[in-house]
Amino acid sequence: MYFKNFLIVCVLISAFNFYAVEAQNINDPSEIMLSIGGDPTSDYTVTWRTPQNDTKTVAQIVKAEANPDFEKKAKEVKGTSVTNYGDSKDRVSHTVRFTGLESNALYSYRVGNGKNWSEWFQFKTSKKENDRFSFIYFGDVQNDIKSLGSRTLRQAFQHLGKDASFMLFAGDLVSRSTDDYWSEFFYAGGWMFGTLPSVPTTGNHEYTGSSNKRVFSSHWSHIFGLPQNAPSSEYLNRFYWFDYQGVRFISLDSPVFNKENKDIQVILNWLENTLKNNPNKWSVVFTHYPVYSCSAGRNSEEYRNLLRPILEKHGVDLVLLGHDHTYCRGFNETNINERNVKNTPLYVVSVAGPKMYLLGLKPWSDVRGKDTQLYQNITVDGNTLYYDSYDVTGKLFDSFRLEKNIKGVNKLIENTVEN
Ligand SMILES: [Fe+2]
Numbered sequence: 001m002y003f004k005n006f007l008i009v010c011v012l013i014s015a016f017n018f019y020a021v022e023a024q025n026i027n028d029p030s031e032i033m034l035s036i037g038g039d040p041t042s043d044y045t046v047t048w049r050t051p052q053n054d055t056k057t058v059a060q061i062v063k064a065e066a067n068p069d070f071e072k073k074a075k076e077v078k079g080t081s082v083t084n085y086g087d088s089k090d091r092v093s094h095t096v097r098f099t100g101l102e103s104n105a106l107y108s109y110r111v112g113n114g115k116n117w118s119e120w121f122q123f124k125t126s127k128k129e130n131d132r133f134s135f136i137y138f139g140d141v142q143n144d145i146k147s148l149g150s151r152t153l154r155q156a157f158q159h160l161g162k163d164a165s166f167m168l169f170a171g172d173l174v175s176r177s178t179d180d181y182w183s184e185f186f187y188a189g190g191w192m193f194g195t196l197p198s199v200p201t202t203g204n205h206e207y208t209g210s211s212n213k214r215v216f217s218s219h220w221s222h223i224f225g226l227p228q229n230a231p232s233s234e235y236l237n238r239f240y241w242f243d244y245q246g247v248r249f250i251s252l253d254s255p256v257f258n259k260e261n262k263d264i265q266v267i268l269n270w271l272e273n274t275l276k277n278n279p280n281k282w283s284v285v286f287t288h289y290p291v292y293s294c295s296a297g298r299n300s301e302e303y304r305n306l307l308r309p310i311l312e313k314h315g316v317d318l319v320l321l322g323h324d325h326t327y328c329r330g331f332n333e334t335n336i337n338e339r340n341v342k343n344t345p346l347y348v349v350s351v352a353g354p355k356m357y358l359l360g361l362k363p364w365s366d367v368r369g370k371d372t373q374l375y376q377n378i379t380v381d382g383n384t385l386y387y388d389s390y391d392v393t394g395k396l397f398d399s400f401r402l403e404k405n406i407k408g409v410n411k412l413i414e415n416t417v418e419n
Pocket residue numbers: 172203204205288322323324
């Protein structure tokens with residue numbers, strides 16, 4: 001009898017241990033962000049924060065399995081930490097770069113200090129070959145992120161997250177690059193940011209100071225670990241490119257893309273070479289300032305004069321923009337025959353958050369909108385690019401596809417959108 005009771009107690013103890021409740025601990029990793037970190041077939045970066053003095057940085061990663069015993073096969077990857085992080089210098093920022101992953105594979109990973117761990121996240125690497133894929137494009141989130149920006153991020157994830165490969169942000173993710181704003185951003189996106197990789201470009205609000213003396217966000221490169229192929233080390237995580245299953249994506253840091261920048265020729269050469277050496281059928285540029293402005297009283301002429309000829313010469317297909325807090329989509333083919341144009345780029349300006357501006361009086365675009373929080377699904381499949389913009393209630397707002405012919409020239413086919 002005594003032995004039987006002993007066995008029952010042992011079973012209960014072991015069961016309790018296996019399914020022990022893990023309460024949230026103040027030392028647990030927070031603000032976990034997954035980025036495409038290089039070649040998306042194999043390289044991803046994860047960052048997170050912990051309280052001060054927790055300087056051990058480690059992640060575990062393994063091919064995902066349904067059997068929860070997969071944990072035992074996980075490989076440990078050490079990372080780097082930076083102490084005195086944040087506006088109050090009271091936290092530690094951690095970064096781990098996963099490299100050499102298998103293409104087209106589902107991975108599980110978690111981050112921590114070896115004792116306090118995050119939950120396990122799952123993400124999928126890209127295929128090596130060209131194949132159909134989708135991504136979500138957001139304009140500025142920027143203001144009232146917890147209150148109102150959150151609904152766009154969450155609606156988009158609920159609607160499109162299952163089929164999306166990554167989230168692309170066209171700058172001004174936050175109105176001020178401070179702990180308070182980033183805290184709202186992470187509140188809004190939560191575990192989505194550890195699950196679906198992000199690829200953001202920088203907006204003017206990722207800087208402080210005036211236009212001739214800008215100071216870059218001290219947070220940005222601790223949050224996003226992006227492909228390390230900038231024109232020079234000064235511009236890491238701001239200018240970068242990556243190829244995803246048949247498309248070259250290029251991030252351009254709008255706020256430093258001007259004639260006053262001493263490095264502008266280096267930047268222009270980098271852009272020329274990145275486009276010239278593109279082996280893919282498609283190219284997408286994402287940058288914050290509109291090449292053609294959408295809002296009343298705005299016009300970035302100098303920026304446009306620097307950028308537009310290169311985009312046209314190399315036949316960039318799609319240019320994804322933010323900054324104007326309105327919606328515009330069009331080619332602006334005015335006087336196009338006078339220019340050296342390989343393929344007319346299609347420009348889109350969109351907005352995800354609640355800050356709204358008036359529309360411009362002289363519209364260049366075919367489709368326009370105002371006072372509407374939006375998100376976009378973009379799918380590339382062979383010679384076709386499908387584009388759908390949705391408002392935050394999930395209603396279709398704008399829809400078209402581009403058909404690329406054998407010469408690489410696109411034909412726009414509009415889809416019916418019911419108002
Ligand atoms: Fe902006």
